[in-house]
Amino acid sequence: MSVHIKYRIGKSRVFQVIIALLAFACVVPLMFILFYILKAGITKINWHFLTNLPKPVGETGGGIANALLGTVLLVLTASVIAIPVGILCGIYLSENRKSRLAYWSRLCIDILQGVPSIVIGIVAYFWLVKPLGVFSALSGSVALAIMMLPTIVSSTEETLKLLPDTLREAAFALGMPFHRVILKVIIPCGFSGILSGVMLSVARVSGETAPLLFTAFGNPYLSTNILKPMQSLPLLIFNYATSPYNDWHDLAWGASCILLIWVLLLNIFTKLVTRKWKVQL
Numbered sequence: 001m002s003v004h005i006k007y008r009i010g011k012s013r014v015f016q017v018i019i020a021l022l023a024f025a026c027v028v029p030l031m032f033i034l035f036y037i038l039k040a041g042i043t044k045i046n047w048h049f050l051t052n053l054p055k056p057v058g059e060t061g062g063g064i065a066n067a068l069l070g071t072v073l074l075v076l077t078a079s080v081i082a083i084p085v086g087i088l089c090g091i092y093l094s095e096n097r098k099s100r101l102a103y104w105s106r107l108c109i110d111i112l113q114g115v116p117s118i119v120i121g122i123v124a125y126f127w128l129v130k131p132l133g134v135f136s137a138l139s140g141s142v143a144l145a146i147m148m149l150p151t152i153v154s155s156t157e158e159t160l161k162l163l164p165d166t167l168r169e170a171a172f173a174l175g176m177p178f179h180r181v182i183l184k185v186i187i188p189c190g191f192s193g194i195l196s197g198v199m200l201s202v203a204r205v206s207g208e209t210a211p212l213l214f215t216a217f218g219n220p221y222l223s224t225n226i227l228k229p230m231q232s233l234p235l236l237i238f239n240y241a242t243s244p245y246n247d248w249h250d251l252a253w254g255a256s257c258i259l260l261i262w263v264l265l266l267n268i269f270t271k272l273v274t275r276k277w278k279v280q281l
Helices: 003-044 047-051 065-095 100-114 117-132 137-162 165-173 178-189 191-206 210-214 233-241 246-280
Strands: none
Touching: 003 246, 047 065, 065 100, 065 137, 065 178, 065 191, 065 233, 100 137, 117 137, 117 210, 137 191, 137 210, 165 178, 178 191, 191 246, 210 233, 233 246
């Protein structure tokens, strides 16, 4: 083996080691964060913690039932708003790739994806909270829905672009109208990829705090009225973690642990769905 070949092999191995070290360096902070939050929060979680309301200042115990219910309602309402609009927009962009409207729509989606969440919260505040004269879960859900749209639109468009044109041609050759081709052929074939985008968007907004500070505002009581203020896990964590009371700090750690587990499960589920979709393609 010549010296030149040995030099190239050695250089390749050095770069492999560097890449492995850099990858490990990216994982280490995440592992430390996960370990620290699980260590501090897992001991605070029990049935009483999950099913009771927070106690007043000075009383020990309490739970986060209002925040759990509020988070579910906020994310569910946001999903009802964002998912149909996002999927329809993604379908349009995939079917009309070279139109002028599609070009400007993609540009708007890219810009919206980079808008800070606190700015979206301020916009929702002036759009809904001020005209209605009250903080509400509905305004918070609208803010979260705006944040969900770019991920859903982009994933839907990219998924449908990967489908072969022969699927559409075969369906049209059988005499199917355009809407039935989309609903019966295109969407079912790309369902797993679309679902992965939806789950990623849900995981993203589940931990958002800034938009809810201007919209949902929080509520110490159990509420199911989306037209009234409503508590959520991110808001509860923010308020309790910045308080001077140790009992509230314990609630914040427990709520952080639950929120972390929820986001991790959503991301793991998304990875599994995406892997299955790639195998099918």
